[in-house]
Structure formats: C-alpha cells, structure tokens
Amino acid sequence: MTRLLDLLRNPADLLLPAFVFLFFVFIIAPIAIVVWMAFSAQAYIGFPIPAYSLKWFYRIVEYEPFLNSLIVSIELAIASTIVAATIGVPAALALARSRAGFADGLATFLLSPISMPQIVLGFALLFYLSALGFGVSFTALLLGHTLCGIPYIVRTVLGVYRSQPADFEEAAAILGANRWQVFRYVTLPLVRPGIFAGGLFALLISMDNLPISFFFGSPDTNTLPVVLLSYTENQFDPSIAAVSTVQMLLALLALVVVDRVYGVKHMGAPS
Amino acid sequence: MKADVEPPACPKRGARLRRVLGLGPAGAAVPLIWVLPAVAFMAIFFVAPLVDNVARSLSLAGGFSGAPTSALAAYAKLLGDPYYLEVLVTTLVFSLVVTAISLVAGYPVAYFLVRKSGRYYSLIVFLLVAPLLTSIIMRTFGWRVLLARRGFVNSILMDLGIIDVPINFLSGPGVAVAGLVHVLVPFMVLAIASSLQGIDRQLEESAQILGASRMRTFFHITLPLTLDGIGTGFILVFMLANGSFVTLLLLGGGSIQTLPLLIYQQFTITRDFNLAGAMSNVLLISALICLVLQLRILKRRGVKGK
Known part of the structure; x- marks a missing residue:
C-alpha cells in the first residue's frame, strides 16, 4: 500500500513498469492471437470471431x-x-x-x-x-x-x-x-x-x-x-x-x- | 592429503595424483581424442560445403545465363549492378534498424529485470524465453492475424469508431521490422541483463551520494559499464537479422528485398546458382566479421572477469 502511494507521488517511477508491460504485450500478442484463432469456427481469418469449434484441429489429421x-x-x-x-x-x-x-x-x-x-x-x-x-x-x-x-x-x-x-x-x-x-x-x-x-x-x-x-x-x-x-x-x-x-x-x-x-x-x- | 586442502580453482592441484590414477589433465575422465568425431563431422559437413560453395561461385562453368567472362563475374555483377548493390545496402540498413530498435526497447526491460523485477523475476525470464517454444511461422502468422484488413487491430479500431476503412498495415517494411524485432529482442535483453548483473552497485551509490542525479548516474556510470553487454547483444542481433529470411519472406509484402530473400529467389525462381553462391558468400563474410567481433568482446570480458 505504501508502495502504491510512493508510486502515485512520483509518477515518473511508473514509466518503466508501464514500458515493460507494453513490451510483453508486444511479445505475447502475436502468439496468443494464433492460439485464440485456432478455435475459430470461421473459414477465414477475421474478427470478431462469431463461433468457436475444434474443426481446424481435425483438419490436421484430414x-x-x-x-x-x-x-x-x-x-x-x-x-x-x-x-x-x-x-x-x-x-x-x-x-x-x-x-x-x-x-x-x-x-x-x-x-x-x-x-x-x-x-x-x-x-x-x-x-x-x-x-x-x-x-x-x-x-x-x-x-x-x-x-x-x-x-x-x-x-x-x-x-x-x-x-x-x-x-x-x-x-x-x-x-x-x-x-x-x-x-x-x-x-x-x-x-x-x-x-x-x-x-x-x-x-x-x-x-x-x-x-x-x-x-x-x-x-x-x-x-x-x-x-x-x-x-x-x-x-x-x-x-x-x-x-x-x-x-x-x-x-x-x-x-x-x-x-x-x-x-x-x-x-x-x-x- | 595436501591436495584436498587447496582450493579447487588452483590448476596445479593434484596433477601427479591424477596421473597416477589415470585421470588425464584436470580430472577429466575423457581423453582429448574424444573431440575427433565432432571435429571430423564439422570438417566434412560444415567447412567443406562452405569451401565448395566459394569454389563454385568462382567457377566458370557453373553459370546458366550467358558466358561468364571471368572467375569473379558473379561478384562483379553483385557489386557492380546498382540493383544488387541496393539489395546489399538494404540488408545492412534493415538489420541495423532492427538491431537499434531491439537495443532501445530491450535496455529498459533488461534494467527492470535486473533491478526492479523482485518476485516477478522468474515470470519475466519465462516470458522472454517462452517465444522460443513457438515456430517462427507461428509468430509471423500471428502478426498477419493481428494486422490483416479484417484482423484484430483493424476490427478494434473500427469498433471504437477511430477509423472507417481498415488500415493496410501489412504492406510496407514496418511490419517486417516489428516481426523481426519480436523474434530477436529477447537475445538483446538477456545479453544486456547479464552485464547489468555484474555491475557493482556501490559505484552508482557513490555517484548519487556525491550529488549526481539519477539521470546523470545512469548515463555516466551504469550505461558505460554495460557497454560489453550492449556490444554482445548488438552483434548477435545484427548477425541474426542479417541472415534472417522466414520473417521477411512472410511479412512486409515484398517491400524490402534483402540478400537472404534474393538467395531464396535465385534458387527457386531464377535458378542462377552462380550468383546465389556469390551472394551467400557475401552473407557468410559479414557473419564471419560479426563472429570475430563477438569473440573479441568475449575475450576482453573474460580477461576483465579474472
């Protein structure tokens, strides 16, 4: 709690953690989105995804x-x-x-x-x-x-x-x-x-x-x-x-x- | 026994004892000759093919398009033709841009990791290393899913009413730079983090006690002390960027033409193996230069460490 107050008193200290957070959004986003897309029921890549299915996993075998x-x-x-x-x-x-x-x-x-x-x-x-x-x-x-x-x-x-x-x-x-x-x-x-x-x-x-x-x-x-x-x-x-x-x-x-x-x-x- | 009292780091320790026991130098149970199979394999399947490639690029008979005039015809074409020269320059500039962005983005992350992460240390290391478990194709595909016309970013921007028509992110070099930085920046972070870890914190504290501001301390103490890590990371990332090919093949819509891509095209489309051989040797030379620079930095650090 005191740490939080310290941060609020000195907003510049938030810059580094915020940057690191954005950095890891950048690192994880392209990977996470592929895993998400794998469960799409659509035949093409597009958002929003209307329905989910496992059919693309069956396609690996087919x-x-x-x-x-x-x-x-x-x-x-x-x-x-x-x-x-x-x-x-x-x-x-x-x-x-x-x-x-x-x-x-x-x-x-x-x-x-x-x-x-x-x-x-x-x-x-x-x-x-x-x-x-x-x-x-x-x-x-x-x-x-x-x-x-x-x-x-x-x-x-x-x-x-x-x-x-x-x-x-x-x-x-x-x-x-x-x-x-x-x-x-x-x-x-x-x-x-x-x-x-x-x-x-x-x-x-x-x-x-x-x-x-x-x-x-x-x-x-x-x-x-x-x-x-x-x-x-x-x-x-x-x-x-x-x-x-x-x-x-x-x-x-x-x-x-x-x-x-x-x-x-x-x-x-x-x- | 006297040998047991001395510290293990002492190289002379128990040399006679080991000879009596048949253990070889420094207690290795393995004779030096065991290195031979690996060296032989590397000589036959690493050095020989590369030498063979140099020989082929210089050969007169290898050309398919027209009659080559001299042994260096392929190289003359590569360095004389403005198109190929431009590709060469593009390759170097592109790699430099990717490396510079990785440095600027990676340094704060390395700093946070070493100095501020606390209990999140393992999580951050995991997040840095986890992308290695995914294939490069998966990651380039991820960028396309994010940035396609009907991709994630465009759909969010349109839902928020910020744009009416989808933005075309995928053509142009920006996405290729982002994709390659994504692949290579963890190497930069880890290289810088390891040199940050070696800094004596008292140096920074002294500077601050003597009245230097945090900025001044960073730029005059911390940054210069991590130059080795920066150098190692810079050369490593530059080297990998120079040779990278999958990312550029799938991202950027052909907006940037680099040497590895051109080798691929010479091989699959034009089939001018002479020229492709010459190009790969140019790429090889730049890799060798990077390797030598890297070894010099490592050697310097090794000496300092002792």
Missing part, C-alpha cells in the same frame, strides 16, 4: 501433408538430436577441462554453426551433399539438422561440466573405480542435466528449422515448416493456427518432461 510432415519433423528432430548428442557430448567433455592451447579454439569452432546464416548452410549443403550422392533425402536432412544441433549440445555440456569440480571423479578413482566406471557412474550423471537441456534446444531448433529444410524438400522429406510455408503462401485460414498451436504444445510438453525428469532449472548449479 489434410495429409500436415500430418505426414509433422511425423517427418518429429523423426528428424529426434534422430538429429541423438546423433548430435552422440558426437557432441564426448567432444564437450574432452574440451571442458582441457588445458591444451587449442581447446578454446576448437570449442569456438564447434559452436560456430550457430553464427552462420542458415540459408547459406542450406544452399551450400544441397550442392555438396548432392555431389556426394545423398541428394534430396532424409539422410541429407539429418546431416544438416545434426550440424545445427551440435553447437547447442556442446554449449550446455561445456557449461555444466566446467561448473563441476574434479573432486567427484578423483574421489571415485581413489576409491578404486576404473576409467570406464568413473565415466559411467560419475561424469555422465554430473553432466546429464546439460545433455538434456542442450538436447531440448537441439530438438526445438530442428522442429522450427526452415532455411535448411526447404532446400531438401520433396513429398517424402518435407518437414512441417516447409509445408506450412507453402500453405501460408497460398492460403490464409485458421488451420495454420491449429497446427502451430499443436506444435507449441508439443514443445511445451518436451520442456515439461525434460524439466520433470532431469531438472533443466538446476542445470549449472553444483548439486
């Missing part, structure tokens, strides 16, 4: 390209995350505590795909992979998405492992664990939150990737963003809203599951 590409996207996201983790986690572990002079440089190198314009990567990869004989295929997509996933996994695992003292591994070794046991029962559990947080990022980035995926588009390899892009270029109806809402819920579900199981929030904090 319209084959949506469902097929959603399946391709999910398979691709999971496969590329697994490959990226398989080669990214050992690399991050090896670099995190290395005092070799080139370790920092190598880490920067492994993180650098994030900084490159993806459309350039997609364009370059298409010609390169075609010359190698992969052409437009799921394998080619998998390679491109893995490339984009590696930096996210390397970054989080590096961060988590660097924040842990070497004491745990030393203690295990002193108590008689061999190298494999130290790795399996000490190192891996220590960095597991990092692996899952990085994996979640890689998964989300892959699901949303368009600049690489569209170069490798074919009826069998179209990902959801590619299909949505061509759909939005031709039509403007609430089905896009319904698909986007489902995709967002899937991402939210992945976040909640990873958080519940491995505690994304606790990543980086020494246990």
